Amino acid sequence: MAEYSLRTPLSEEDVRKLDIGDVVYITGTVVTLRDAGHRRALELLARGERLPIDLKDLVLYHAGPVVRKVDDRWEVVVIGPTTSTRMEVYEYEMIEKTGLRMIIGKGGMGPRTAEACKKYGAVYTVYPGGAAALQASQVKRVVDVYWLDLGVPDAMWVLEVENLGPLTVVIDSKGRNFYDEVYAEARRKIDTEIYPRLGIK
Amino acid sequence: MSIASIENKLLEATVKLIEAAAVWLPDDVENALLKAYEIENIPATRSFLKAMIDNVKIAREKRLPICQDTGVVMFHAAVGDKFPFTGLLPSILRKATVEATKRIPLRPNTIDVFTGKNPGDNTGRYMPWIDWDFVEGSDTAEITVLLKGGGSEVIGRAKNLIPAEGLKGVMKYVIEAVYEAGPQPCPPIIVSVGIGPNVSTAMKLAYKGLLRPVGQRHEIPEVAKFEEELLRAINDIGFGAHGMRGKVTALDVHVDYAPRHPATLSVAVVINCWAARRASMRIYPDGRVEYLTHPHLNKEVV
Numbered sequence: 090m091a092e093y094s095l096r097t098p099l100s101e102e103d104v105r106k107l108d109i110g111d112v113v114y115i116t117g118t119v120v121t122l123r124d125a126g127h128r129r130a131l132e133l134l135a136r137g138e139r140l141p142i143d144l145k146d147l148v149l150y151h152a153g154p155v156v157r158k159v160d161d162r163w164e165v166v167v168i169g170p171t172t173s174t175r176m177e178v179y180e181y182e183m184i185e186k187t188g189l190r191m192i193i194g195k196g197g198m199g200p201r202t203a204e205a206c207k208k209y210g211a212v213y214t215v216y217p218g219g220a221a222a223l224q225a226s227q228v229k230r231v232v233d234v235y236w237l238d239l240g241v242p243d244a245m246w247v248l249e250v251e252n253l254g255p256l257t258v259v260i261d262s263k264g265r266n267f268y269d270e271v272y273a274e275a276r277r278k279i280d281t282e283i284y285p286r287l288g289i290k
Numbered sequence: 291m292s293i294a295s296i297e298n299k300l301l302e303a304t305v306k307l308i309e310a311a312a313v314w315l316p317d318d319v320e321n322a323l324l325k326a327y328e329i330e331n332i333p334a335t336r337s338f339l340k341a342m343i344d345n346v347k348i349a350r351e352k353r354l355p356i357c358q359d360t361g362v363v364m365f366h367a368a369v370g371d372k373f374p375f376t377g378l379l380p381s382i383l384r385k386a387t388v389e390a391t392k393r394i395p396l397r398p399n400t401i402d403v404f405t406g407k408n409p410g411d412n413t414g415r416y417m418p419w420i421d422w423d424f425v426e427g428s429d430t431a432e433i434t435v436l437l438k439g440g441g442s443e444v445i446g447r448a449k450n451l452i453p454a455e456g457l458k459g460v461m462k463y464v465i466e467a468v469y470e471a472g473p474q475p476c477p478p479i480i481v482s483v484g485i486g487p488n489v490s491t492a493m494k495l496a497y498k499g500l501l502r503p504v505g506q507r508h509e510i511p512e513v514a515k516f517e518e519e520l521l522r523a524i525n526d527i528g529f530g531a532h533g534m535r536g537k538v539t540a541l542d543v544h545v546d547y548a549p550r551h552p553a554t555l556s557v558a559v560v561i562n563c564w565a566a567r568r569a570s571m572r573i574y575p576d577g578r579v580e581y582l583t584h585p586h587l588n589k590e591v592v
Contacts, residue, residue: 112337152358154358157395167358169359174444197472217341219356219439219565220357221356221357222348271528287461289458289461
């Protein structure tokens with residue numbers, strides 16, 4: 090288990106060296122998108138249009154911050170990850186079409202995302218969900234915001250961050266998924282220890 | 291005091307209640323997290339728990355929301371039949387939600403299902419949600435607010451089991467729900483289970499279970515024993531904090547029940563993330579307010 094401090098833009102080499110369980114801190118630009126934002130981004134890309142910000146070699150963050158506006162400038166009050174599983178249906182295509190290098194979220198992602206991470210050189214990392222006040226101090230400023238018509242949580246927030254983390258690598262670019270292993274152990278414990286003890290068939 | 295001034299006073303008191311819930315984790319939950327940190331020995335799990343515990347302190351000191359998902363605003367009102375202001379409560383709770391959204395601030399989380407519009411103030415059709423209980427012989431009202439995050443709702447579910455499946459069937463249903471939820475609802479979680487004659491009553495009891503502090507067992511010994519067995523089983527699954535592996539997957543399990551119909555055995559499961567944000571206050575018939583989960587607020591003038 091290694092620890093890395095990385096700066097955006099990330100190179101393919103930066104992420105290919107990461108293994109599941111590694112801890113990463115990110116400095117640079119991260120861009121938030123949730124369900125609605127993913128949908129819109131893929132619609133635009135399908136029509137051959139460009140996204141408001143090019144995600145190539147950047148970090149995509151599954152998050153919807155609490156923000157406030159102070160003198161025409163947006164400030165992040167608190168921010169943390171949302172459950173990534175909901176974005177599984179979009180992520181293969183997002184990675185393929187944008188060339189993003191890293192995803193931050195929580196709760197895990199599935200085999201399609203893992204496949205894209207392997208094929209195109211990207212990783213999925215998690216930050217402890219709910220620790221939003223702690224993370225707010227790692228966001229230096231709101232660089233820009235797009236798609237506010239989707240509502241504050243679902244808009245595309247472009248953030249400048251410093252040492253954002255600790256992020257744990259859950260899907261690496263070698264096809265491994267940390268949570269698949271955790272689930273497999275859990276299943277074995279339920280079937281061979283817990284159910285027999287409780288007399289459950 | 292005039293009705294208008296009581297209304298204003300209760301509005302301010304409710305905004306304060308919502309703020310307390312958003313920024314200050316109840317002691318019972320924080321203590322359970324501290325205990326989990328002591329028990330765990332896997333470094334990654336400990337570092338996640340430490341981030342969560344540090345976060346709780348920062349949020350409290352800086353008066354920032356604990357989690358960016360400030361949830362759906364859900365009130366529970368247990369109102370005495372002699373309490374004089376029952377009729378004022380729905381509008382007070384709604385106005386307080388709007389005001390708290392601006393002031394704290396809360397994230398605007400209510401999206402109209404049909405228009406897709408987010409009004410930006412956490413209200414909407416039936417929102418904020420209010421559940422009512424009436425208490426015979428009492429002249430006070432006890433208001434609890436839950437800020438119920440979306441991630442932990444991912445796995446809320448209910449089912450009509452076959453009565454032959456019995457309580458073992460209930461246990462299996464809950465364990466499978468927790469297994470399937472995995473790291474998604476931000477473990478260590480609080481699991482609340484309702485059992486009853488149909489899914490409606492079972493679900494209502496499951497949500498009501500979220501009002502109970504962590505560590506408090508059911509008053510009926512058989513139910514308490516069932517809770518303990520279930521808690522042990524869930525923790526043996528081994529997910530630990532955020533699925534980093536460990537001994538504490540759930541901080542607690544709460545179970546409540548109503549009788550079943552001869553032909554039914556319904557079970558409902560609701561999960562709360564570790565950031566179980568809950569605050570309660572009691573309103574007296576003279577308009578005085580006492581904070582129950584956050585007694586430090588009683589020293590501040592409302």
